[in-house]
Amino acid sequence: MPTSPRVSVESAIAALKHLLGARANDTTAVREHHSHGESYHTPAAPDVVCFPHTTDEVSAIVKIAATHHLPIVPFGAGTSLEGHVNAIHGGITIDLREMNKIVRVGVEDLDVTVEAGVTRLQLQKALKNTGLMFPVDPGADATIGGMTATRASGTTTVRYGTMRENVLGLTVVLADGTVITTGTRARKSSTGYDLTRLFVGSEGTLCVITEITLRLHPVPEAVSAAVCAFESIQGAVETVIATIQHGVPIARIELLDESALDAINRYSKTHYSLAPTLFFEFHSDSARHVTEQADTVQKLAAERGGRGFQFATHLEDRERLWKARHDALYAAIALRPGARGWTTDVCVPISRLAECSVDTKADHEGASFPICLVGHVGDGNFHLIYVLDPANSAELEEARRLNERMVLRALEMGGTCSGEHGVGIGKMKFLEREHGPALDVMRTIKRALDPENRMNPGKLIDIGG
Numbered sequence: 001m002p003t004s005p006r007v008s009v010e011s012a013i014a015a016l017k018h019l020l021g022a023r024a025n026d027t028t029a030v031r032e033h034h035s036h037g038e039s040y041h042t043p044a045a046p047d048v049v050c051f052p053h054t055t056d057e058v059s060a061i062v063k064i065a066a067t068h069h070l071p072i073v074p075f076g077a078g079t080s081l082e083g084h085v086n087a088i089h090g091g092i093t094i095d096l097r098e099m100n101k102i103v104r105v106g107v108e109d110l111d112v113t114v115e116a117g118v119t120r121l122q123l124q125k126a127l128k129n130t131g132l133m134f135p136v137d138p139g140a141d142a143t144i145g146g147m148t149a150t151r152a153s154g155t156t157t158v159r160y161g162t163m164r165e166n167v168l169g170l171t172v173v174l175a176d177g178t179v180i181t182t183g184t185r186a187r188k189s190s191t192g193y194d195l196t197r198l199f200v201g202s203e204g205t206l207c208v209i210t211e212i213t214l215r216l217h218p219v220p221e222a223v224s225a226a227v228c229a230f231e232s233i234q235g236a237v238e239t240v241i242a243t244i245q246h247g248v249p250i251a252r253i254e255l256l257d258e259s260a261l262d263a264i265n266r267y268s269k270t271h272y273s274l275a276p277t278l279f280f281e282f283h284s285d286s287a288r289h290v291t292e293q294a295d296t297v298q299k300l301a302a303e304r305g306g307r308g309f310q311f312a313t314h315l316e317d318r319e320r321l322w323k324a325r326h327d328a329l330y331a332a333i334a335l336r337p338g339a340r341g342w343t344t345d346v347c348v349p350i351s352r353l354a355e356c357s358v359d360t361k362a363d364h365e366g367a368s369f370p371i372c373l374v375g376h377v378g379d380g381n382f383h384l385i386y387v388l389d390p391a392n393s394a395e396l397e398e399a400r401r402l403n404e405r406m407v408l409r410a411l412e413m414g415g416t417c418s419g420e421h422g423v424g425i426g427k428m429k430f431l432e433r434e435h436g437p438a439l440d441v442m443r444t445i446k447r448a449l450d451p452e453n454r455m456n457p458g459k460l461i462d463i464g465g
Helices: 005-023 028-033 055-067 120-126 144-149 195-199 233-245 258-268 287-302 315-326 328-334 350-364 393-412 428-435 438-449
Strands: 048-050 072-075 092-095 102-106 111-115 167-173 179-183 208-215 222-230 252-256 277-284 306-312 340-347 371-376 381-388
Touching: 005 048, 005 055, 028 048, 055 072, 055 092, 055 167, 055 179, 055 208, 072 144, 072 208, 102 120, 111 120, 120 144, 144 208, 167 195, 179 195, 222 233, 222 287, 222 315, 233 252, 233 277, 233 287, 233 306, 233 350, 252 258, 252 315, 258 315, 258 328, 258 371, 277 287, 277 315, 287 306, 306 315, 315 328, 328 340, 328 371, 328 381, 340 393, 350 371, 350 381, 350 393, 381 393, 393 428, 428 438
Parallel strands: 048 092, 072 092
Antiparallel strands: 102 111, 111 208, 167 179, 167 208, 222 277, 222 306, 252 277, 252 371, 340 381, 371 381
16 A cells, blocks of 8 residues: 555654754744745745755755655745745755855955855855955845845846856755755866756756855945936936946946835835936946946936936945835835735846836836836846735736736847746746747756656746646
């Protein structure tokens, strides 16, 4: 007689508790905490949560999962937005936050190796006196492992790139428990397949990432920030395009619409004009170069309806400005007590950004719930925050229709269904249209590395069966 699934789960939990002791936890509270990230998707709890301390322990957990044919769901800070960490088929969640050591800082080589549970702000603190920085900034204090798994980016992408450009190598555990390393600390290599880039952005569907070697950058000698309101989104986005085309090496260029600014003013006690607004940051090795960059952008903005260009050169003023920007999600949700935020994004070629954002704004006029637009527009990426009543099925359906129209609009313009949130559960249905026959190649890779479909199943790629 075949063993029942429940018996298999219980046997696996017993084996995990023998391996980890109290660090294998199947209490209701811990399972519920690991049933969701920050998305609107329905929570789904794992059967047990494991808190490993080493790569070898992760390997042992995965081998137990393989023996008992249970799914594996990697978990970091739980800040993902497309249901990546929801255990929709139960199984074992591996929470990597206790693997939080800075393994090595290579000041001379401008690199660092960290365990997957190290958070962005923890790394920032560890680098404080080195003269170096890790620039990828998605806003949330996400783990480096989670940022790698979702190919995260953020406000500084226009200058420093995404995780794809800043990950040099990985240690990962495959579906059968095998541990491999990818990449080297060398700045280039012409050997073999680029497995590092394969695993960056794989969303836990191919492996569990346990260690990451990152590229670092020198802290700029001179930094300045600025804010400028515009008469229209069209003018603001045209300023972005002109800035990029003029070759200004801008470090950040963010767009917020009047709804987002209203929410931020209420939440953060700021006093920004209620108009489409660009937030800028300029980096250089000299104050003169920063001034030249800012002067160029100010002129470009003035020609396109920009007004009231305001500078922030002191550190505390810049930090206040960017904190207000990073508070946009929580500020939007606070517009409606008891609401949840459905945050979605698309990315298009920079030449189509004005058309896509203006058409999207027009399409969303008259929605039955608040909507805020924010965007990393220097790389053609913008987000909408739908502020919804989670119990209102009509609002959820309206948001689905609006989101789908925005995604299809972006795809028709040669863009992508997600510039940085990833696919998870929420964007899977758009991949066929975006990737075409290339999606079958992805399925082939998935089947080769995870033939039983146990690595974060039901996310990113539907392999059928």
